[in-house]
Amino acid sequence: MRFPQNESTDHEILQQLEALRQGDADWRSGKTWSLVYPTGDQHPDFVRQAHSLFFTENALNPMAFKSLKRMEHEVVRMCADLFNADRQVVGTLTSGGTESLLLAVKTYRDIWRLRHPRRLGKPQILLPESAHIAFHKAAEYFDCQLRFIPLDASMRARPDELRKMLGPRAMMVVASAPNYPFGTLDPVDDMARLAHQAGVPLHVDACLGGFLLPFLEGIGQELPRFDFRVPGVASLSADLHKYAYAAKGASVLLYRGMDLLRHQFFAYADWPGGMFISPALLGTRPGGAIAAAWASLNRLGRQGLERYARQIHDASQRLKEGIRQIPELELLGDPPASVLAYRSRLPGLSIYAVADRLQAKGWHIDRQQRPESLHAMVSPHHGPIVDEFLRDLREAVAQVKARPGAGHKGQAALYGMMAQIPLRGMVRQELLKTLEALYGPEGRIPDLANQPPDWKTRAAARFLRLREKLALLRPKP
Ligand SMILES: Cc1ncc(COP(=O)(O)O)c(C=O)c1O
Known part of the structure; x- marks a missing residue:
């Protein structure tokens, strides 16, 4: 492959792009249960327009593009309001959940270092076993130690275990609302109380649920509190590019006060290129993602997001009910919102073989380990295909049950072995x-x-x- 020599026409290149995407996961049909959050209507077209209006602008220098700084500020304030924060709560936009979590870890590591000038070893992140993988990345990047809070049978972190772990090296506690693997909510209230008593900040990873849970509450679903209403919550992250239906590259990270956010910032006075300040991880910060996030929240408002939440709620309930009715399968825990995991209840029935069957029918299925299970994340556009999926799932289970060796073949065998x-x-x-x-x-x-x-x-x-x-x-x- 050589660097292209000559110019091409737009048409040629666009045709090539269309050809390239042919082999991709088919999310438009609803057969993909992760990675994308389609609404099934015109909303993405509007977001695309907003994104392209600010396609060129760069939020690296907030003084140059005041529009972007203003939009960032307004998104932060809107989100502070959504998460029941007071005026002291401050924050920044980031490029996504991983950046938000990396930054929260960096912030609390630096605060811990200031408080413990005579280091006692690596500072510890106390996190549920189900917390997002980005914390593992953060621990590796920022030289911290992970200590895992075991889960109870309902796949929620155990506060009694957390209590035993809160020692002098604890730099932060993590709770998920909800976690990715099982879609369950950790007991934020209890965990935050314990963390607060020990003087340790608690971060709520609401990257996945931040823009869904408040609207499920809005349509009458009772959920435990997970936001700034809980006194010990020091910070919270929520991804705009997930259930706020913005363009990829947008998450919000909020702290209870500037005394915390200050430790996220970077400033350098002696660089030959000039004096430098940076609020988050990236240098160049794409203007399109900020404009799209601002536009998406303003276009939808509580009303639009509640409408999507209702669609997601209905589809998720039908999906969960359908899975519960398959005697060979069971849900892991009791996921309240849009994300769920299910596994086989029969020792001889490989859930990975079920995934193989579903994949053969065109579904894009995510496989998990510990325990071996399959995963689904519901979006507004899934409503019309839930019945088809359940029919295929029932059929797949019956086929695997009829052929007990299915777990020893194909991808199922490899996944099974690798997991074990x-x-x-x-x-x-x-x-x-x-x-x-x-x-x-x-x-x-x-x-x-x-x-x-x-x-x-x-x-x-x-x-x-x-x-x-x-x-x-x-x-x-
Ligand atoms: C709970 C949770 N936190 C963090 C992330 C990371 O988000 P991103 O993929 O935007 O980096 C995810 C992604 O699915 C998530 O589910």
Whole structure:
């Protein structure tokens, strides 16, 4: 592949783009249960217009594009109002959930360091086992230690366990509203009280639910409090590019006061390029994402977001009810909102084999481990296809049940083995090799649907060899 020599026509390039997207996950049909948040109506067209109006502008310098600074400020204030904050609450926009969580970790790490000038070791993030993976990334980037709060049977963090963990190295506590793997809400009230008593800030990761839960409350669903109404909540993140239906690249991160947000900021006075200030992680901050977020909130308002919340609620209830009626399956916990996970109740029935069957019918299915389960995240456009999905799910379960060996074939076998390999460091090495393949000179994209990616086969082979060696070492009876 060489750098293009000549100019091309718009038409040629646009045609190529259309051709490139043919193999992508088919979200328009509703057969995709993650990654995108389609509304099924004209709203995205409007957001696209707003985005392209500010396509070129850059919020790197807030003095240059005052419009963007103003929009950022207004989005922050609107969100502070939505999350029942007082006037002292401040915040910034970021490029997404991961950036919001990375920044919250950086902020609390720096505060902890100031409070503990004689370091006692790495500061600790106390987080539920179900908290988002971005905290793992943050711990690696910012040199913190993760300590996991076990979950109860309903897949919610256990406050009694948190109480035991709140020592001098605890720099922050995390609660999710809801978490990604199971869609369940941690007991924010109890966790925040404990954290507050111990003088440790609590961050609510409402990246997923921030723009859904308040509107479910608005349509009469009773939910536990998760926002600034809870006294010990120090900060909260909520993604505009999820259930606020903005363009990708927008999340809001709010802190209870400037005494916290101050530690997120970066300023440098001696750079040859000039004096520099930066409120968040990125340098160039795309104007389009900020304008689209501002436009989406203003266009929809509480009324529009409640309408979508009702659609999501109805589709989720039907989906959950349908899954409950399949005797071979069960939901994990009792997810109140739009995200759910389900697994097999029969030891011999591989849920990954069910996923294989569903995939063969054109559904894009996310597989989870610990416990082995399948995942779904409902968007407003899912309403019309819930029945079709449930029919296919029932059929898939029946087919797998009829062929007990199905779990030992295809992707199911590999996923099953990879989830159970006890040597997680080895699996991690293989995952890193996948990244090297994806980003190596050939940019190889594994075709997950038709052939297992090499790392899984390699790791599985290594695992089997290792198991054989261990078996040889075992004393003979
Ligand atoms: C609970 C939760 N937090 C954080 C994130 C990270 O968001 P992003 O993918 O925008 O970085 C996600 C993404 O799904 C999430 O579900």
